[in-house]
Amino acid sequence: MEYRFSENMAALKPSAIREIFKSLSDPDMISFAAGNPAAESFPAQELSRLAADIFAHESAAALQYGITEGYAPLRAALSEWLLARRGIGKSRARGDAFDDEVMIVSGGQQGIELAARVLCNRGDTVLSEEPTFIGALNAFRSLGAIPCGIETEEDGLSPAALEAALDADPRVKLLYLIPNFQNPSGRTMSLEKRRRVLEIAQRRGLIILEDDPYGELRFAGKDIPTIKSMDTEGNVIYCSSFSKILSAGMRVGFVSAPAPLMTKMATGKQCEDVHSNLFFQMLCYRYMTECDLDGHIRDIQAIYRRKCALMSEEIARHFPAEIEVTHPEGGLFLYCTMPKGEDALDFAAAAMREKVAVVPGNTFSAWPEKPCCSFRLNYSTPTDDNIKEGIARLGKLLRARLARKE
Amino acid sequence: MEYRFSENMAALKPSAIREIFKSLSDPDMISFAAGNPAAESFPAQELSRLAADIFAHESAAALQYGITEGYAPLRAALSEWLLARRGIGKSRARGDAFDDEVMIVSGGQQGIELAARVLCNRGDTVLSEEPTFIGALNAFRSLGAIPCGIETEEDGLSPAALEAALDADPRVKLLYLIPNFQNPSGRTMSLEKRRRVLEIAQRRGLIILEDDPYGELRFAGKDIPTIKSMDTEGNVIYCSSFSKILSAGMRVGFVSAPAPLMTKMATGKQCEDVHSNLFFQMLCYRYMTECDLDGHIRDIQAIYRRKCALMSEEIARHFPAEIEVTHPEGGLFLYCTMPKGEDALDFAAAAMREKVAVVPGNTFSAWPEKPCCSFRLNYSTPTDDNIKEGIARLGKLLRARLARKE
Secondary structure: OOOOOOHHHHOOOOOHHHHHHHOOOOOOOEEOOOOOOOHHHOOHHHHHHHHHHHHHHHHHHHHOOOOOOOOHHHHHHHHHHHHHHHOOOHHHHHOOOOOEEEEEEOOHHHHHHHHHHHHOOOOOEEEEEOOOOHHHHHHHHHOOOEEEEEOEEOOEEOHHHHHHHHHHOOOOOEEEEOOOOOOOOOOOOOHHHHHHHHHHHHHHOOEEEEEOOOOOOEOOOOOOOOOHHHOOOOOEEEEEEOOOOOOOOOOOEEEEEEHHHHHHHHHHHHHHHOOOOHHHHHHHHHHHHHOOHHHHHHHHHHHHHHHHHHHHHHHHHHOOOOOEEOOOOEOOEEEEEOOOOOOHHHHHHHHHHOOEEOEEHHHHOOOOOOOOOEEEEEOOOOOHHHHHHHHHHHHHHHHHHHHHHO | OOOOOOHHHHOOOOOHHHHHHHHHHOOOOEEOOOOOOOHHHOOHHHHHHHHHHHHHHHHHHHHOOOOOOOOHHHHHHHHHHHHHHHOOOHHHHHOOOOOEEEEEEOOHHHHHHHHHHHHOOOOOEEEEEEOOOHHHHHHHHHOOOEEEEEEEEOOEEOHHHHHHHHHHOOOOOEEEEOOOOOOOOOOOOOHHHHHHHHHHHHHHOOEEEEEOOOOOOEOOOOOOOOHHHHOOOOOEEEEEEOOOOOOOOOOOEEEEEEHHHHHHHHHHHHHHHOOOOHHHHHHHHHHHHHOOHHHHHHHHHHHHHHHHHHHHHHHHHHOOOOOEEOOOOEOOEEEEEOOOOOOHHHHHHHHHHOOEEOEEHHHHOOOOOOOOOEEEEEOOOOOHHHHHHHHHHHHHHHHHHHHHHO
């Protein structure tokens, strides 16, 4: 039997990172390739206690079918929380021309995919930061949309480059952004740039998909308002999740979007999985209302502050000075750039032979075949010892490579 | 802001049934509209005990990211179970030209959607029984595919009508079937027809998506081999779930398909939700290996045998003789057909005014605007008293309507 796949899916390859995961069974391998939260960031004891209580008192509801848009008490709690923490949901209070609604999705990934699904036709261009999250790029590709990366500076996407891309293809509907501690670059978009990009979107009828999975993981510097909090016209879909603060494996994320977009996304979700795991939606609600979520988030911030500092120190000790390294104020990643002419794919393969897994920057590009000299390091998953040992191995490898070039 | 939706999603409406759900908050309403399993069919106590154990001993793994294809021990347990219970997975043993693989999905719905997603382009026709499951129809529509219902007889889809449809559009790739206790009709496809339809698929290079959510819910008659169990060429994707036997709300389903199809579906799943709730995958594994799943299934069969018999008796007592009613040997539904000229939409609206919710047959049609005189009744969710009272109300209404026509 010869299978004829759909045009959208025929050429799509699995995420390179998730393929790397599968090769990590070697116990000697040190992995800086994951995007996993630290195991100690999940409040397992409290979740266990709450789960027992749900089984004891609400099991009939928790095990039964639910509403596509999500468990109503969780949606209500999230609405309050998003207003308090992220400035989202002001539209009603301000008397804007639109109402926002909150929907539960099966992890942030589903929010991204649904946003693109309800907006994009096959052949449509989707704009994003270059480099950006592979999961979003692949979601766009899986719909037949064509990712186009926009030049991104230290303080975020270049508004001039955005205008140029929109001039080149005025039919573009969607711009995907990770304004806080971007994946993979670790960069944060400045307030000034957030304002300018929102202004461009409003002027041009562009939808911004603001992906904020790391927004709560700020461990240095000052919070910057979300783009969504400044939107008065209904141009922004905000997407985030509990994956980095309660559990990644439970697949509970959330989206806040103007009602017409939300309704359409809910219809799409109905076709994909009917609703998200209801038991864990109830668990999130209980945790939000009965435990100290904000205190727990402060604990996670402290973990990552320490781990990021440790990896940065080890890099300063071991890497040649020619390697540029980002200084993130939050999130899970450092991004390293080798001198021009170095090849990230080749370096990642060499690192793998030294039993250290890193992700080559090509993975995060709208054009992965384009040469790239950057690679991503994750500091949330490895142990302190592994950070020290792995960075030392990488440093040795980098010194050897650069020396050879001289 | 005026939103321009994708062509695939612009016209798609939410499932009529899930919309009915939302209007069921009236406590006097008797609902025969759901497709919910009986609450007593979920083994809450055992799940609670196993969940506590997972929290105590495996919480780090259970709360962390997992593999897209699913929790490996669960996939292995399911492979064995599918071979023992559904005759699936013989290909390797038989030396067929293909290998089957098992993947975990977020409920059967995701299996259906992914199968169509990897095969169908916008504008492609997807064939199915007429009537059929609305969730599948909407999944096809959400991809821009066009459902086409094939005439279905008491013993299943008409092979002659299938051949005619394939002659009319030889590019068709996908045929969607629910061979056991079909939703909504309750009909079961005969062995003879399963063989003939598989032969047609193999001769014409057609993929059969065999959806079997109710396969284990047989409470009368003899099991009939799955189409998948007879497939020697790799033409069948088999899809089912734990929704009707352990919990619907947890959203854990599974797919068995030839490896090339499975690989592509896993790539699609990665784009949709990365993986399914890992904690509940571990819970299903523990239940399958530590509890008496087959015994539990026998208990559920007994519940539905009794409830189906009760509703059938009440119908015999209260409905006019002109109403045709199916006699299912399993599953959750009875399907009733009024005399020609009666309108199911009008009847469902009238029933709603009498505070009984039924689903008009139009909902399950590839062409929902076509007049229809059938409606679906669910017997798994309502209490015995509600079955008695609700059927009496419907009987009174039907008698009045038919009398008026005479």
